Amino acid sequence: QSALTQPASVSGSPGQSITISCTGTNSDVGGSDYVSWYQQHPGKAPKLLIYDVNNRPSGASLRFSGSKSGNTASLTISGLQSEDEADYYCSSYTSSGSTFYVFGTGTTVTVL
Amino acid sequence: EVQLVQSGTEAKKPGESLRISCKGTGYIFATSWIGWVRQMPGKGLEWMGIIFPGDSDTRYSPSFDGQVTISADKSISTAYLQWSSLKASDSAKYFCARRIAGGLGLDVWGQGTTVTVFS
Numbered sequence: 001q002s003a004l005t006q007p008a009s010v011s012g013s014p015g016q017s018i019t020i021s022c023t024g025t026n027s028d029v030g031g032s033d034y035v036s037w038y039q040q041h042p043g044k045a046p047k048l049l050i051y052d053v054n055n056r057p058s059g060a061s062l063r064f065s066g067s068k069s070g071n072t073a074s075l076t077i078s079g080l081q082s083e084d085e086a087d088y089y090c091s092s093y094t095s096s097g098s099t100f101y102v103f104g105t106g107t108t109v110t111v112l
Numbered sequence: 113e114v115q116l117v118q119s120g121t122e123a124k125k126p127g128e129s130l131r132i133s134c135k136g137t138g139y140i141f142a143t144s145w146i147g148w149v150r151q152m153p154g155k156g157l158e159w160m161g162i163i164f165p166g167d168s169d170t171r172y173s174p175s176f177d178g179q180v181t182i183s184a185d186k187s188i189s190t191a192y193l194q195w196s197s198l199k200a201s202d203s204a205k206y207f208c209a210r211r212i213a214g215g216l217g218l219d220v221w222g223q224g225t226t227v228t229v230f231s
Binding site (some may be wrong): 003023034036038040045046047048050051055087089091093095100101102103104105106 | 145147149156157158159162173177207209212215216217218219221222223224
Protein backbone atom coordinates (compact mmCIF):
# COMPACT_ATOMS: atom_id res chain seq x y z
CA GLN A 1 0.00 0.00 0.00
CA SER A 2 1.16 3.58 -0.66
CA ALA A 3 2.28 5.93 2.06
CA LEU A 4 -0.16 8.58 3.26
CA THR A 5 0.53 12.05 1.83
CA GLN A 6 1.80 14.83 4.10
CA PRO A 7 3.26 18.24 3.21
CA ALA A 8 7.05 18.11 3.23
CA SER A 9 7.34 21.14 5.50
CA VAL A 10 5.27 23.51 7.61
CA SER A 11 6.54 26.52 9.50
CA GLY A 12 5.23 28.99 12.03
CA SER A 13 6.28 31.59 14.57
CA PRO A 14 6.35 30.97 18.31
CA GLY A 15 2.86 31.15 19.80
CA GLN A 16 1.10 30.54 16.51
CA SER A 17 -0.99 27.50 15.59
CA ILE A 18 -0.13 25.28 12.65
CA THR A 19 -1.89 22.34 11.05
CA ILE A 20 -0.37 19.33 9.31
CA SER A 21 -2.53 17.36 6.92
CA CYS A 22 -2.43 13.64 6.16
CA THR A 23 -4.29 12.43 3.10
CA GLY A 24 -5.11 8.82 2.35
CA THR A 25 -7.88 6.80 0.79
CA ASN A 26 -11.11 5.07 1.69
CA SER A 27 -9.01 2.00 2.54
CA ASP A 28 -7.09 3.74 5.30
CA VAL A 29 -7.75 7.25 6.68
CA GLY A 30 -11.24 7.54 5.22
CA GLY A 31 -12.36 4.13 6.38
CA SER A 32 -10.75 4.09 9.82
CA ASP A 33 -11.02 5.69 13.25
CA TYR A 34 -7.43 4.62 13.86
CA VAL A 35 -5.22 7.54 12.85
CA SER A 36 -2.14 8.28 14.95
CA TRP A 37 0.42 11.07 15.00
CA TYR A 38 4.08 10.88 16.02
CA GLN A 39 6.81 13.43 16.71
CA GLN A 40 10.44 12.58 16.02
CA HIS A 41 13.43 14.69 16.96
CA PRO A 42 16.72 14.02 15.13
CA GLY A 43 18.39 10.82 16.27
CA LYS A 44 15.53 9.93 18.60
CA ALA A 45 12.72 7.40 18.59
CA PRO A 46 9.28 8.61 17.53
CA LYS A 47 6.87 9.71 20.26
CA LEU A 48 3.12 9.14 20.17
CA LEU A 49 1.15 12.40 20.26
CA ILE A 50 -2.35 11.35 19.18
CA TYR A 51 -4.02 7.99 18.62
CA ASP A 52 -7.40 6.93 17.27
CA VAL A 53 -7.87 10.31 15.53
CA ASN A 54 -8.16 12.57 18.57
CA ASN A 55 -7.03 10.79 21.73
CA ARG A 56 -3.94 11.82 23.68
CA PRO A 57 -1.86 9.19 25.48
CA SER A 58 -1.09 9.75 29.11
CA GLY A 59 1.36 12.60 29.53
CA ALA A 60 0.95 14.06 26.05
CA SER A 61 0.77 17.83 25.74
CA LEU A 62 -2.69 19.44 25.38
CA ARG A 63 -1.21 21.68 22.68
CA PHE A 64 -1.49 18.80 20.21
CA SER A 65 -4.89 17.88 18.84
CA GLY A 66 -6.14 15.65 16.04
CA SER A 67 -9.14 15.55 13.75
CA LYS A 68 -10.35 13.87 10.58
CA SER A 69 -12.63 14.72 7.68
CA GLY A 70 -13.16 12.24 4.89
CA ASN A 71 -9.82 10.90 3.65
CA THR A 72 -7.77 13.62 5.36
CA ALA A 73 -6.61 13.69 8.97
CA SER A 74 -5.04 16.73 10.60
CA LEU A 75 -2.72 17.50 13.49
CA THR A 76 -2.89 20.96 15.01
CA ILE A 77 -0.12 22.32 17.18
CA SER A 78 -1.26 25.28 19.27
CA GLY A 79 1.03 27.80 20.94
CA LEU A 80 4.01 26.75 18.83
CA GLN A 81 7.24 26.42 20.82
CA SER A 82 10.86 26.00 19.77
CA GLU A 83 10.90 22.42 21.03
CA ASP A 84 8.13 21.57 18.57
CA GLU A 85 10.69 21.77 15.78
CA ALA A 86 10.82 18.14 14.64
CA ASP A 87 9.51 15.68 12.07
CA TYR A 88 5.89 14.59 12.33
CA TYR A 89 4.36 11.42 10.93
CA CYS A 90 0.78 10.30 10.65
CA SER A 91 -0.22 6.65 10.56
CA SER A 92 -3.46 4.86 9.84
CA TYR A 93 -4.94 1.44 10.03
CA THR A 94 -5.31 0.05 6.55
CA SER A 95 -7.72 -2.57 5.30
CA SER A 96 -5.44 -3.14 2.32
CA GLY A 97 -3.46 -6.33 2.73
CA SER A 98 -2.88 -8.14 5.99
CA THR A 99 -0.87 -5.49 7.78
CA PHE A 100 -2.18 -3.08 10.38
CA TYR A 101 -0.57 0.22 9.56
CA VAL A 102 0.65 2.60 6.92
CA PHE A 103 2.75 5.68 7.70
CA GLY A 104 2.64 9.11 6.17
CA THR A 105 5.51 10.64 4.21
CA GLY A 106 6.47 12.91 7.10
CA THR A 107 6.43 16.67 7.69
CA THR A 108 9.28 18.82 8.99
CA VAL A 109 8.06 21.58 11.28
CA THR A 110 10.23 24.67 11.52
CA VAL A 111 9.73 27.29 14.22
CA LEU A 112 10.73 30.64 12.76
CA GLU B 113 8.47 2.01 34.10
CA VAL B 114 7.37 0.47 30.81
CA GLN B 115 10.31 0.12 28.45
CA LEU B 116 11.41 -1.58 25.27
CA VAL B 117 15.16 -2.11 25.15
CA GLN B 118 16.72 -3.04 21.83
CA SER B 119 19.98 -4.78 21.06
CA GLY B 120 23.03 -2.82 19.98
CA THR B 121 24.46 -1.55 16.72
CA GLU B 122 25.31 -4.17 14.12
CA ALA B 123 27.85 -4.12 11.27
CA LYS B 124 27.51 -7.02 8.85
CA LYS B 125 28.48 -8.09 5.36
CA PRO B 126 26.09 -8.80 2.49
CA GLY B 127 24.78 -12.35 2.61
CA GLU B 128 25.20 -12.71 6.36
CA SER B 129 22.30 -13.46 8.69
CA LEU B 130 21.22 -11.28 11.58
CA ARG B 131 18.73 -11.25 14.42
CA ILE B 132 18.06 -8.13 16.49
CA SER B 133 16.03 -8.09 19.66
CA CYS B 134 13.56 -5.99 21.62
CA LYS B 135 12.99 -6.75 25.31
CA GLY B 136 9.93 -5.46 27.12
CA THR B 137 9.95 -4.60 30.81
CA GLY B 138 7.44 -3.12 33.23
CA TYR B 139 4.33 -4.73 31.73
CA ILE B 140 2.91 -8.10 30.70
CA PHE B 141 4.77 -8.60 27.42
CA ALA B 142 2.51 -11.36 26.11
CA THR B 143 -0.60 -9.17 26.09
CA SER B 144 0.46 -6.32 23.75
CA TRP B 145 1.26 -6.32 20.05
CA ILE B 146 4.85 -5.37 19.15
CA GLY B 147 5.54 -3.74 15.80
CA TRP B 148 8.75 -3.15 13.84
CA VAL B 149 9.51 0.04 11.90
CA ARG B 150 12.36 0.79 9.51
CA GLN B 151 13.95 4.18 9.00
CA MET B 152 16.57 4.42 6.30
CA PRO B 153 19.16 7.20 6.62
CA GLY B 154 17.51 10.58 6.16
CA LYS B 155 14.16 9.01 5.27
CA GLY B 156 10.74 8.46 6.81
CA LEU B 157 9.19 5.70 8.85
CA GLU B 158 8.19 2.45 7.15
CA TRP B 159 5.90 -0.12 8.68
CA MET B 160 7.39 -3.63 8.56
CA GLY B 161 5.08 -5.86 10.56
CA ILE B 162 3.64 -6.72 13.94
CA ILE B 163 3.43 -9.71 16.29
CA PHE B 164 1.25 -10.65 19.25
CA PRO B 165 3.65 -12.40 21.64
CA GLY B 166 0.85 -14.26 23.39
CA ASP B 167 0.19 -16.53 20.41
CA SER B 168 2.81 -15.35 17.86
CA ASP B 169 0.13 -14.12 15.46
CA THR B 170 2.21 -12.14 12.94
CA ARG B 171 1.28 -9.73 10.16
CA TYR B 172 3.72 -8.35 7.58
CA SER B 173 3.65 -5.30 5.38
CA PRO B 174 3.61 -6.48 1.75
CA SER B 175 6.89 -4.64 1.21
CA PHE B 176 8.67 -6.76 3.82
CA ASP B 177 6.84 -10.08 3.58
CA GLY B 178 9.40 -12.75 2.69
CA GLN B 179 12.29 -10.35 3.33
CA VAL B 180 12.38 -10.55 7.13
CA THR B 181 11.04 -12.79 9.88
CA ILE B 182 9.37 -11.44 13.00
CA SER B 183 9.16 -13.68 16.06
CA ALA B 184 8.77 -13.48 19.83
CA ASP B 185 9.58 -15.50 22.94
CA LYS B 186 7.07 -14.52 25.59
CA SER B 187 8.94 -16.49 28.26
CA ILE B 188 11.76 -13.94 28.13
CA SER B 189 9.60 -10.96 27.03
CA THR B 190 11.56 -10.50 23.82
CA ALA B 191 10.63 -9.90 20.20
CA TYR B 192 12.96 -10.44 17.29
CA LEU B 193 13.53 -9.21 13.75
CA GLN B 194 15.74 -11.36 11.59
CA TRP B 195 17.27 -11.58 8.15
CA SER B 196 18.62 -14.73 6.52
CA SER B 197 20.72 -12.93 3.92
CA LEU B 198 21.39 -9.23 4.37
CA LYS B 199 21.68 -6.74 1.52
CA ALA B 200 23.27 -3.33 1.48
CA SER B 201 19.78 -1.87 1.16
CA ASP B 202 18.91 -3.28 4.61
CA SER B 203 21.17 -0.63 6.17
CA ALA B 204 18.84 1.39 8.37
CA LYS B 205 17.69 2.06 11.90
CA TYR B 206 15.05 -0.37 13.15
CA PHE B 207 12.61 0.45 15.91
CA CYS B 208 10.29 -1.82 17.87
CA ALA B 209 7.17 -0.33 19.43
CA ARG B 210 4.23 -1.46 21.54
CA ARG B 211 0.65 -1.06 20.42
CA ILE B 212 -1.32 0.95 22.96
CA ALA B 213 -3.99 -0.91 24.92
CA GLY B 214 -7.45 -0.27 23.52
CA GLY B 215 -6.22 1.60 20.48
CA LEU B 216 -4.00 1.38 17.42
CA GLY B 217 -1.23 3.83 18.24
CA LEU B 218 2.30 2.81 19.20
CA ASP B 219 2.83 4.22 22.67
CA VAL B 220 6.19 2.83 23.79
CA TRP B 221 9.21 2.73 21.48
CA GLY B 222 12.60 1.10 21.72
CA GLN B 223 15.69 3.25 21.28
CA GLY B 224 16.35 1.78 17.83
CA THR B 225 18.99 -0.57 16.45
CA THR B 226 21.28 0.64 13.68
CA VAL B 227 22.19 -2.00 11.13
CA THR B 228 24.94 -1.30 8.62
CA VAL B 229 25.59 -3.75 5.79
CA PHE B 230 28.79 -3.12 3.85
CA SER B 231 31.28 -5.04 1.83
